[in-house]
Amino acid sequence: MSNRWWKAVAAAAVVVSAVACGGGGAESGGPVTLTYAIWDKDQQPAMEKIAQEYTKAHPDVTVKVQLTANKEYWTKLQTAVTGGSAPDVFWMNGPRIGLYASQGVLQPLDEQIAAAGVDTAAYPKSLVDLYTFEGKKYGLPKDYDTIGLWYNKALFDAAGVKHPDATWTWDDLKAAAAKLTDPAKGQFGIAAPADSQANYYNTIFQAGGTVISADGKKSGFGDPATVEGLKFWVDLIKAGSSPTVQQMSDTEPTQLFSSGKVAMYYGGSWEANGFAKNADLAGKVDVAPLPKGKKQAVVIHGLANVAYAKSKHPKQAADFAVFASGKQAQQIQAEAGAVISAYQGTQETWVKAYPQFHVQAFIDQVPNSVPLPRSKNTSAWAKHAEDLLLKAWTGEKDVADAAKELEKAVDEELGKEK
Amino acid sequence: MTALEEVPVAAPQRAVAGRPARRGLRRREWLWGFAFIAPNGLGLLAFYIWPVFQTLYYSFTEWGAFGGHTWIGAENYAKLVSDPEVLKALKNTLLYAGLVLLGVPVSLVLAALINTPGLRGAAVYRVLYFLPVVTMPAAVGMVWRWLYNGDIGLINYVLSLVGIEGHHWVADPRFALYATAVVGIWMTVGYNMVIFAAGLKGIPKDLYEAAELDGAGPIRQFFSITLPMLSPTAFFVTVLTSIGALQVFDVIYLMLGSNSAALRNPAIDENQTIVFLFFERAFVDNDKGYAAAIAFVLLLVILLLTIVQFRAQKKWVHYA
Numbered sequence: 001m002s003n004r005w006w007k008a009v010a011a012a013a014v015v016v017s018a019v020a021c022g023g024g025g026a027e028s029g030g031p032v033t034l035t036y037a038i039w040d041k042d043q044q045p046a047m048e049k050i051a052q053e054y055t056k057a058h059p060d061v062t063v064k065v066q067l068t069a070n071k072e073y074w075t076k077l078q079t080a081v082t083g084g085s086a087p088d089v090f091w092m093n094g095p096r097i098g099l100y101a102s103q104g105v106l107q108p109l110d111e112q113i114a115a116a117g118v119d120t121a122a123y124p125k126s127l128v129d130l131y132t133f134e135g136k137k138y139g140l141p142k143d144y145d146t147i148g149l150w151y152n153k154a155l156f157d158a159a160g161v162k163h164p165d166a167t168w169t170w171d172d173l174k175a176a177a178a179k180l181t182d183p184a185k186g187q188f189g190i191a192a193p194a195d196s197q198a199n200y201y202n203t204i205f206q207a208g209g210t211v212i213s214a215d216g217k218k219s220g221f222g223d224p225a226t227v228e229g230l231k232f233w234v235d236l237i238k239a240g241s242s243p244t245v246q247q248m249s250d251t252e253p254t255q256l257f258s259s260g261k262v263a264m265y266y267g268g269s270w271e272a273n274g275f276a277k278n279a280d281l282a283g284k285v286d287v288a289p290l291p292k293g294k295k296q297a298v299v300i301h302g303l304a305n306v307a308y309a310k311s312k313h314p315k316q317a318a319d320f321a322v323f324a325s326g327k328q329a330q331q332i333q334a335e336a337g338a339v340i341s342a343y344q345g346t347q348e349t350w351v352k353a354y355p356q357f358h359v360q361a362f363i364d365q366v367p368n369s370v371p372l373p374r375s376k377n378t379s380a381w382a383k384h385a386e387d388l389l390l391k392a393w394t395g396e397k398d399v400a401d402a403a404k405e406l407e408k409a410v411d412e413e414l415g416k417e418k
Numbered sequence: 419m420t421a422l423e424e425v426p427v428a429a430p431q432r433a434v435a436g437r438p439a440r441r442g443l444r445r446r447e448w449l450w451g452f453a454f455i456a457p458n459g460l461g462l463l464a465f466y467i468w469p470v471f472q473t474l475y476y477s478f479t480e481w482g483a484f485g486g487h488t489w490i491g492a493e494n495y496a497k498l499v500s501d502p503e504v505l506k507a508l509k510n511t512l513l514y515a516g517l518v519l520l521g522v523p524v525s526l527v528l529a530a531l532i533n534t535p536g537l538r539g540a541a542v543y544r545v546l547y548f549l550p551v552v553t554m555p556a557a558v559g560m561v562w563r564w565l566y567n568g569d570i571g572l573i574n575y576v577l578s579l580v581g582i583e584g585h586h587w588v589a590d591p592r593f594a595l596y597a598t599a600v601v602g603i604w605m606t607v608g609y610n611m612v613i614f615a616a617g618l619k620g621i622p623k624d625l626y627e628a629a630e631l632d633g634a635g636p637i638r639q640f641f642s643i644t645l646p647m648l649s650p651t652a653f654f655v656t657v658l659t660s661i662g663a664l665q666v667f668d669v670i671y672l673m674l675g676s677n678s679a680a681l682r683n684p685a686i687d688e689n690q691t692i693v694f695l696f697f698e699r700a701f702v703d704n705d706k707g708y709a710a711a712i713a714f715v716l717l718l719v720i721l722l723l724t725i726v727q728f729r730a731q732k733k734w735v736h737y738a
Contacts, residue, residue: 071676075702078483078704081485099483103482186569193680198680245589247568249589249677249682250571250586250588251567251569377483390684
């Protein structure tokens with residue numbers, strides 16, 4: 001009686017587990033579906049078009065574009081990789097490539113690049129190197145971005161301030177920011193958030209400071225020049241020319257700028273798409289190169305398409321990753337005006353997509369560009385920068401003290417990498 | 419399990435070979451009982467009980483960036499007891515739970531009011547109070563974040579009408595936790611109210627009639643009949659609410675978390691709760707072993723507080 005019952009339970013359990021574990025095993029030849037994870041909503045249409053083009057050339061492969069907000073993208077991806085179920089192809093950035101490539105999460109793409117006949121000389125060398133790890137290429141650059149000074153022409157004209165141009169210095173910016181601030185209207189000259197890539201990395205390099213030493217072993221946060229670059233922003237808040245950290249936490253700087261509450265905004269080339277689509281900003285917004293400190297400098301960074309090493313269809317994944325960074329895909333991307341394509345000769349197309357903005361400023365700054373600071377495990381120390389610098393931005397800590405403390409914490413994390 | 423052992427065996431044992439019929443029957447009943455609770459029991463085992471032991475095991479390990487772990491003994495716990503962040507988060511969690519418990523008497527009063535005989539539109543009120551319970555926390559968090567916005571929020575606008583200057587409620591370390599607790603109360607009041615209303619329905623009418631004959635007014639009736647008769651319900655609600663509040667994550671993440679990828683909320687470090695800290699350690703910093711230790715400490719805290727509450731019920735709960 002009981003025996004039979006237990007047998008039935010055991011049999012059911014076996015069936016259930018067999019069903020649960022089944023479905024593995026990649027069979028080639030049949031139809032294949034790849035997932036392609038991205039984080040920028042503005043770029044989604046272009047990415048979907050690229051996916052369709054790929055299916056045209058490979059009718060048995062469908063690519064599903066999966067959008068995750070940037071805020072959750074890395075958390076979700078890391079968890080998916082840990083669980084062995086990451087997307088087949090996904091966007092990668094400079095700060096994370098070291099970690100992902102060193103842990104064997106990504107496929108080397110050299111074979112596929114050779115097979116597809118892609119000439120890597122057509123991409124900016126610094127970006128190709130960024131995604132090369134121990135001699136192998138793990139990603140092909142899909143785009144690049146620099147930072148520009150976005151400004152609201154209407155607010156400038158109303159305040160009678162001359163528009164920014166390539167001759168501007170830090171002092172010009174500070175003076176203009178003060179003039180454009182009108183507490184009665186709740187209007188500020190500039191937004192000075194504690195954002196590394198868009199804000200303080202640029203001013204650190206303009207002041208002649210460093211973030212991570214060239215050999216990747218030491219932090220440069222304690223360097224007086226670096227502190228100058230950080231102070232630049234904190235002083236703007238102290239002077240009342242920028243909203244406070246609390247205000248910018250409640251309402252994002254992008255939103256403040258889009259609603260005309262802030263006259264100037266350091267933003268990447270990727271912002272062009274959103275600002276162009278915003279009907280409220282039509283005819284009101286333009287962009288200029290960043291004002292210079294001791295010297296001219298801007299942070300350059302670019303994304304790459306990478307293929308997941310444990311994909312069920314590794315061959316197709318690698319092939320699509322190379323295709324999505326290839327000439328045809330970058331042309332589609334440039335026409336959509338989503339981002340500055342990395343492939344040689346496609347930048348013009350992107351510039352033409354925005355006749356209303358002087359986006360050439362982003363391209364013109366490339367000769368003075370400095371790669372986005374990174375190490376093998378960037379997020380380990382970037383976390384400390386986020387925490388400590390926020391305290392300097394709120395005024396809780398002195399900038400120089402926070403920078404010193406940060407230098408120690410970053411050095412410690414860099415020491416763990418070896 | 420114990421209930422089965424307590425079934426008295428009525429038939430006296432005879433010294434006869436072979437089992438009495440009773441026992442065979444009991445065994446079959448026992449099997450059937452198990453068959454019926456199997457679906458739920460297996461789910462409980464797979465999704466609750468097994469993970470508890472898994473978490474305990476992981477709390478003694480250190481994790482690589484993408485899985486893979488090594489045994490490090492009690493190192494996580496050693497780090498944990500001297501980690502100021504954990505202590506602060508525990509303090510915040512207890513404060514938050516205490517604040518949310520203030521919503522329990524509110525829901526009791528609401529339930530009593532809604533139960534007033536002859537109240538028109540009682541169903542409408544019930545729906546209105548219950549809506550926050552069934553609304554997605556993600557939506558609730560986002561809407562309240564807007565309401566609390568320091569520059570364009572509705573709350574500050576209303577305050578400005580009466581001449582009070584508002585603050586950045588969710589970006590100011592001094593207020594963020596209280597602002598979140600208000601939402602926490604708002605989200606639980608409806609649920610507790612429905613349970614209290616059910617409890618009220620269960621109080622025999624003749625008690626009130628007898629009290630009225632003795633000349634007790636409505637206030638006296640409430641304190642002498644309603645409250646004691648409702649104390650088991652109140653106990654149940656209190657225990658459930660505190661467990662829920664100690665595990666708060668969603669409203670904290672949505673209202674005090676980063677608004678954008680690059681910018682941290684200046685209020686979060688002072689106001690994070692223990693589950694939020696667990697989330698950051700486990701999924702942002704990828705320190706899963708340490709996060710497991712934090713989760714286990716929370717389990718112990720909840721266990722302890724619940725035991726205390728069960729002990730204390732002898733003092734105030736009347737089981738009629």
